[in-house]
Amino acid sequence: MRIGGVKLQISQIAKKAGVTSMVVSRVLQGMPTVKKADRDRVEKVIGRMRMDTVSPFPAKRKTQKVFGLIVTRFEDIFHSFYATEVIKGVFLAASRLKIDVMVHISERQKHEDWLTSASLSPENIDGILFADINSDLMQLKKVLARKIPCIVLNNYFEKEPINSIAIDNEKAAVDVCEFLVGLGHTRIATIAGDLSTEAGRKRLEGFKSCMKSHNLRLSPRYITTGHFLRSPARKGMESLLKLSEPPTAVFAASDVMAMEAIDVARRLGLHVPGDVSIIGFDDNPLCAYSPVPLSTVWQPIAEMGRMGVEFLNQIISGKKKQPVKMLLDTKLIERKSCGRLEH
């Protein structure tokens, strides 16, 4: 067990907890065959030692702290704005705090047991940052069971005692919807993101709930899913524009999808925003190359990564009480792709 760059001896933990080394060893390995009372005691002792070990020696450490960064793989991840921004924020903070970062790209859906693999074992890692969690809650549960300090980014756990920092996607989507309604639009459609991600779901939910609060009817045909990908987004936009009553405004859940939507519209001879307003999400710098400057939502992704590292560091040092819960605010960026509806 590694704490704040220092190795904790099993025998020492055992002594303090009044159990044998074996019991501690089993607890650390997450084996089920340990009496609950013993397990609790061991965990409490580890928690106490964590604080004792780390706080009093700020610069005296020989070994650096090491954080694991778990990134769920998805298509084009390293061309994606999200991943590179998170990584930027994480490294920014890590380099300031002199923390090494072990990056692991985990395969979606697969039962990769990276926790027991050498490089990411608690032996070598002081804490773990999940850059996102897609469906594989299993690993998170294991990490929690072993009391390894961790923070989840981009997924907000409202009730569970899990440290999490996320973008307030729902509020952001409401802002977008309010903005479009404020421009006089009533026939508003959406190209939703990947609904297996929390960001995708929340953005859709926020949009729906805002439409409802304005008593605007949202036909199921106005809801398409682009999975955050280019080609499905195009298909979605095409289907929207083919409707007998096409929308006058479209909320795309990512800038990449919004750019594709603009392209689809223009190829059909429509003007943006004259014939149809389009708004994106991300504030991806690539929008600078858009034929019409894209209105969008800026989100503090790099900040989220930075805060993740800083908070995790504080948690490990016992300077921050758990659970940490943060919802970060977004900002609507108004450019030229949305216009007031003329009657």
Added chain:
Amino acid sequence: MRIGGVKLQISQIAKKAGVTSMVVSRVLQGMPTVKKADRDRVEKVIGRMRMDTVSPFPAKRKTQKVFGLIVTRFEDIFHSFYATEVIKGVFLAASRLKIDVMVHISERQKHEDWLTSASLSPENIDGILFADINSDLMQLKKVLARKIPCIVLNNYFEKEPINSIAIDNEKAAVDVCEFLVGLGHTRIATIAGDLSTEAGRKRLEGFKSCMKSHNLRLSPRYITTGHFLRSPARKGMESLLKLSEPPTAVFAASDVMAMEAIDVARRLGLHVPGDVSIIGFDDNPLCAYSPVPLSTVWQPIAEMGRMGVEFLNQIISGKKKQPVKMLLDTKLIERKSCGRLEH
């Protein structure tokens, strides 16, 4: 000792080398008290076992391979285009090859002995990638001495048997100079980069040698150093424009510096490229925000990172002969910041 994601037992190495475990242990720890003959034998055996261990089991591995990525810290590193691009390329390849990456930001000049620190010890690492080497050749030497597979990016070792992949900065600078001469310029100045980096030096050398080959006089006053930083670059540009015979074209060794140079010129009421042509280096996307589209040099930074990972992986598997040596070509991007000289 870790090889290709597999732990090699000291005792096994010892048996094959015909020495005791102690000797091997000492060799691995880099202790000086080992007979040279024994040390050589041990190293040879390790080299052999490396190939035996890795190649025959492509997918059978339980543990992932782990590469260390050493990035030398400098100002604003994570806002720098270079660092983020290298990292992008490294992760792109690493995720494809299912390799974990341990990122370490090393402090410049300091005697950080990260090799003996737990997280980057040969115990936990299969190979090392240097994202650049600034002055601290010591660490590289240690890595080489311990026969840990490694590749150096962005520094080209012409003669030493060190694996290296770099941008051909010298040729790129010659291209730039040829380009400016081709536009009719003869009074060409430069804002050089940080001359403690190889990139900075080579770009200056290339520029100088090309000027010479055209029999163009290069006054020392025409050579300023901007250290790749904003404020020194401004000062450099200011001093150039104050000369009694100011240059008609300026080669800035980075886009950030070129943008500052443009700003300085415009604030003095000069037109770019009418009064002075300016060319940068990097093809930083941030040039999109430049008041006049910046002519510059694109360099395959992400590709360099990607190749680094791929080659290192092949070296470890014995599929690639050492030393690997590569010089990557750049491309001059012509936009609007350089004009033909009118007489």
Added chain:
DNA sequence: TTGAAAGCGCTAACAG
């Protein structure tokens, strides 16, 4: 500069 022996920290196995 070497290696036997002792020590250390961990875990698999097995008996209770």
Added chain:
DNA sequence: CTGTTAGCGCTTTCAA
């Protein structure tokens, strides 16, 4: 479920 024992792999020590 527990804890003893035995064993593993490595390093420190020390005498030669």
